[in-house]
Amino acid sequence: MDLYTIAFYLFAFITLGSASIVVFSKNILYSGFSLLFTFFGVAGLYVLLMADFIAITQLMIYVGGILVLVLFGIMLTTKVINVDMRSGTFQTLPAVLVVAALAGTLIGIFWTTDWRISPEAAGFEKTASKIGEMLLSSYLLPFEVASVVLLVALVGAAMIARREK
Amino acid sequence: MEYGMTIAQILQWLQAPGLNHFLLISGVLFSLGVFAILTRRNAIMVLMGIELVLNAANINFLAFSRFTTGTLDGQVIAIFVIILAAAEAAIALAIVLNIYQNFNSVNVDEINRLKD
Secondary structure, eight states: OOHHHHHHHHHHHHHHHHHHHHHHOSBHHHHHHHHHHHHHHHHHHHHHTTOHHHHHHIIIIIIIIIHHHHHHHHHHHSBTTTTBOBOOBOOHHHHHHHHHHHHHHHHHHHHHSOOOOOTTOOOOSOHHHHHHHHHHTTTHHHHHHHHHHHHHHHHHHHHHHSOOO | OOSOOOHHHHHHHHTSOOHHHHHHHHHHHHHHHHHHHHHBOBHHHHHHHHHHHHHHHHHHHHHHIIIIIOSSHHHHHHHHHHHHHHHHHHHHHHHHHHHHHHHSOOBTTTOOOSOO
8 A cells, every 4th residue: 555545545535435425415515515525535636636727627626616606696596594495306216216327337448448558658847838739729710719719608607697677 | 366265365466556556546436425326415515426437437547557557648637637627516506596596506306397
């Protein structure tokens, strides 16, 4: 057991444990706060996959942006004062069947496929500068389209959420 | 990977995290997200399930980028996924807030009218 293995199981436990709290908790506020630990665990897994820049991006955008938005949404749409934070479930039995079939198929595929693991893929160094070069060379068009999409989406979100006079 | 593994082989497999370990985690995370999308009444819980699914997809991109291709293409795609997740969360929460103002509820099974 080296440090990498220990860190892997720690982050895996954090991710899957808090994700189950997100999914199965009755109180929606607990779900929202558990999502924080899920994002942290996934960021740790990114670091173990030699993606340091993506891990920092994950922390800044998911934890700093999306999670705050989700918590705002929870606070604004549930009756906090009346302690009505419960959120019900429905279609549980069909969902269990569908998800069990889906998970079995996915994990079976992952387990039985003989992935081409290349031995020379020993890892990356300085991912941030290389990602920057790729974004401005071979991924230039998707990069620009993504920036336009982000701009349009945020302006549209502000317009939709604005209270009408 | 093979089916007939002895206990010693399984223990040895557990001690060396590789591609399959990350894929298993992402598979479980994906299934949890789909379960949340399918069963929860609250629209914001459905959004959280979508975030879990997107995170699972990102883990897959980065794992394949690290273990099979050896290039950074997977990481660039992961950045695009994160960008789209941010845009999706902003739009979806704006819609949810608007629905709450009109219907006084965000339960997805009660919202079945397009206009009042």
